[in-house]
Amino acid sequence: MRALCWRGVNDLSVEDVPDPVILNDQDAIVKVAATTTCGSDLHLIDGYVPAMESGDVLGHEFLGEVVETGPGVDRLKKGDRVVVCSFISCGRCWYCEHDLWSLCDNSNPKPGIAAALWGYETGAVYGYSHAMGGFRGSHAEYVRVPFADYGAFRVPDGVDDETALFASDAAPTGWMGADLGGVGEGDVVAVWGCGAVGQMAAQAATLLGAERVIVIDRFRERLDMAERHIGAETLDYTATDVGAELRERTGGRGPDVCIEAVGMEAHGTGPQHLYDSAKQRLRLETGRPQALREAIQACRKGGSVFLLGVFVGWVDKFPVGALMNKGLTVRGAQQHGQRYIPKLLDLMAEGRLETRQFATHAMGLDAAPRGYNMFKHKRDGCVRAVFHP
Numbered sequence: 001m002r003a004l005c006w007r008g009v010n011d012l013s014v015e016d017v018p019d020p021v022i023l024n025d026q027d028a029i030v031k032v033a034a035t036t037t038c039g040s041d042l043h044l045i046d047g048y049v050p051a052m053e054s055g056d057v058l059g060h061e062f063l064g065e066v067v068e069t070g071p072g073v074d075r076l077k078k079g080d081r082v083v084v085c086s087f088i089s090c091g092r093c094w095y096c097e098h099d100l101w102s103l104c105d106n107s108n109p110k111p112g113i114a115a116a117l118w119g120y121e122t123g124a125v126y127g128y129s130h131a132m133g134g135f136r137g138s139h140a141e142y143v144r145v146p147f148a149d150y151g152a153f154r155v156p157d158g159v160d161d162e163t164a165l166f167a168s169d170a171a172p173t174g175w176m177g178a179d180l181g182g183v184g185e186g187d188v189v190a191v192w193g194c195g196a197v198g199q200m201a202a203q204a205a206t207l208l209g210a211e212r213v214i215v216i217d218r219f220r221e222r223l224d225m226a227e228r229h230i231g232a233e234t235l236d237y238t239a240t241d242v243g244a245e246l247r248e249r250t251g252g253r254g255p256d257v258c259i260e261a262v263g264m265e266a267h268g269t270g271p272q273h274l275y276d277s278a279k280q281r282l283r284l285e286t287g288r289p290q291a292l293r294e295a296i297q298a299c300r301k302g303g304s305v306f307l308l309g310v311f312v313g314w315v316d317k318f319p320v321g322a323l324m325n326k327g328l329t330v331r332g333a334q335q336h337g338q339r340y341i342p343k344l345l346d347l348m349a350e351g352r353l354e355t356r357q358f359a360t361h362a363m364g365l366d367a368a369p370r371g372y373n374m375f376k377h378k379r380d381g382c383v384r385a386v387f388h389p
């Protein structure tokens with residue numbers, strides 16, 4: 001089959017790779033109908049996630065048709081149209097049973113690297129390095145889906161592919177940020193990053209009762225999209241002092257909940273950005289936490305900061321003093337998709353959750369390197385490139 005392979009930093013190619021086969025009774029094989037770029041892939045392409053190997057198949061956000069099931073699969077059958085969670089989770093370990101699906105104890109067959117980095121390994125992700133399991137990704141014609149009864153969800157008839165596709169990763173990630181970030185009735189929520197993940201966090205915050213949602217980015221077309229589809233307020237960080245502006249807009253108090261949806265490759269202005277860029281290139285810090293610092297600094301006293309943007313290791317000048325003295329709650333997580341996907345599909349079917357607008361560019365798999373180039377540089381208003389293998 002054809003698949004998009006990582007060959008090295010900024011080097012992608014579409015190649016022939018072996019077809020996947022059922023390896024475990026609980027596996028299914030899914031024929032991919034649509035698969036999309038994610039900001040997390042940029043961290044792989046740019047070389048900031050360890051344990052990538054030449055030839056690894058990329059992609060983790062996808063939807064397709066079940067074409068084969070192992071004898072241990074009970075809830076799915078051949079022909080089902082399913083969206084598959086980007087995280088692979090067993091459904092039976094302590095973490096899965098406590099709804100902390102991305103922390104699954106059983107899905108990562110190569111736990112050594114993650115355990116060395118973080119103290120304990122986490123669950124596995126499709127196409128996301130050998131630290132996260134070394135599974136083949138979804139930018140391919142077919143994917144092996146382990147623990148299929150837990151990871152693949154039947155899509156309701158009324159929901160089209162380009163809407164349901166984002167229930168795999170972007171939508172549950174954003175929803176988790178608002179939910180576990182503790183957004184409640186009447187809150188003011190600020191979201192850094194206006195990609196699909198930030199926009200989903202903003203949309204979730206609105207649905208969870210936030211009174212005002214302010215989204216921060218520098219790309220006008222992304223901010224316009226958030227205004228149009230969510231009714232969010234927007235803020236261009238290159239045109240204004242974000243902290244001062246948020247204070248001004250909140251009567252001097254600051255946002256109740258701050259959600260960071262930018263991650264380890266934050267863009268920035270000024271000397272701090274140059275410092276972070278140089279240190280990251282020299283691997284003296286593994287991420288550029290500009291947006292995270294800003295979120296902690298801007299958050300109201302006693303407020304909550306939720307980190308959705310991906311980081312892998314260590315960062316400098318983490319504002320621990322602000323965290324401690326302002327009594328903040330700071331949390332982060334990889335997405336617990338299995339916890340949210342059924343509810344998100346229902347909201348999509350009711351027309352209350354909009355995701356289709358993210359699919360700004362559709363193309364065949366052979367054009368995927370061009371799609372990633374466009375997505376990485378945010379050219380031509382690209383929010384997400386969607387590949388149809």
Ligand SMILES: NC(=O)c1ccc[n+]([C@@H]2O[C@H](COP(=O)([O-])OP(=O)(O)OC[C@H]3O[C@@H](n4cnc5c(N)ncnc54)[C@H](O)[C@@H]3O)[C@@H](O)[C@H]2O)c1
Pocket residue numbers: 037038039040041042043169170173192193194195196197198216217218219222237261262263264265266267268290291307308309310333334335383
């Ligand atoms: N926690 C999870 O499970 C999970 C899942 C999916 C994605 N992610 C992460 O979420 C992040 C966003 O993903 P995406 O697909 O939306 O990516 P994206 O690249 O489309 O969007 C990131 C946005 O952040 C903006 N940005 C950069 N620097 C900024 C700054 N200093 N302040 C404000 N905005 C800034 C960029 O302009 C861009 O629009 C990535 O780090 C990705 O790895 C996490």
Ligand SMILES: [Zn+2]
Pocket residue numbers: 038039040041060061086169170
């Ligand atoms: Zn992702």
Ligand SMILES: [Zn+2]
Pocket residue numbers: 089090091092093094095096097103104105106107
């Ligand atoms: Zn598990």
